[in-house]
Amino acid sequence: MSTLNSAQEAVDTVANQAIYAALQQTFAVGGAIINNASGEVIAALHNNVLMPFPGGGTTYFLPHDPTAHGERQLVDWYFENAQPLNLPPPNQLTVVTTLDPCAMCAGSLLTAGFNVAVSAIDDYAGINYNSQFTFPSLPPQVRQQAQNTWGYYAIAAPVSRAWQGSNSPVFAGQTIDSAAYFLTSSIFSASVNTVREASNNSGLPPDQLQNPANLPANSKVRQALTALSPFALTVQSANPRDPGAELAPPLLKTAQQSPVFNSVALIDPFGNLLVCLGGAENQSPIRTAFMETTRNYAVMRWTLMNDPDPAVRAEAGQYLTHPKYGTFVFLYAPDPTTPQAVMTFGAYGSTMEGAVPQSYPSNLQYVLLPGNTTAQALSELAQNLPPFYTQSVQVAPAQVLSQDLINAVKNGV
């Protein structure tokens, strides 16, 4: 990998990644991990939310992994490779990115403890959406961490933006030219609406879907669901937005087998449990139960929708819902004082990528709150998120309605 000598070179490097993303027709954002001491580029990646199937077909199902933003992937890449590559700790590295991180990526980067340096601002979904470096969406302690470790490169005339941030990121205080800034900003703007629409509109509405509980044992869709989660299609709730005690055993048994005692279920519009997964925090601290659930469901759906067999593609399209028509149920809600909570609500927003059909109760539910927190604190975190999450997605966490489910879980915890 190359060694860089300036903020200009760093932004040029990540801008190239954003160009690769634009050519792939996904969100045009790129990032890199750079060693503060040496300027070495340790890893460079771009967004992979939409992805064509490698080596196959003429028509693709593109929505691949709603969490595959450049920064989130870089954080997981780091924890996969830190030991084998003997990498320095995150506080000696900087994630340089073309675009201000979204809530999911900001939460991921702050959980991991990287320094961050940014070119363009995203005034809709970016964590610094007000350009003030005040981070109103972050919990107070986390806000301080961001102010201590992040920065926004200065931009030369004619844009003329002053450096904003701490001395911690690589090339802190340096200036990039207006051309690099405009490339990183406009390439994202050109991509964002089409990618959001492709993500938000991928799948049949519930009245056209068929019930996967009726799939035969030899169905590839059923087999893929069961391979992902042994509880898939074993539980059905009468009302998909009001799961009862039947959901307690999958949530509890999954949590018991996970490194952190938690799990998240996805229920489809027929009330079927589609997937219930725990986290993989022993591999990466950002691989929480929600991240694993939404990501693995999406990748499974993408894989089936691009299957070489057209009958499998058709079956997947007829039976597998977009998560916006489903219900996510957390065993434990995230702790609203942590960056993981910002990441979690951000990842929920990225999973929806737009309006969610409004219904009562919300399709973002939890059975229990972690100790020392309140439903109000959790709601406040959601209400303070950048405009995309409050105005478009309308993130609204709510406790499950069923006291039977709450009691069944409490008895098993």
Ligand SMILES: [Zn+2]
């Ligand atoms: Zn992001």
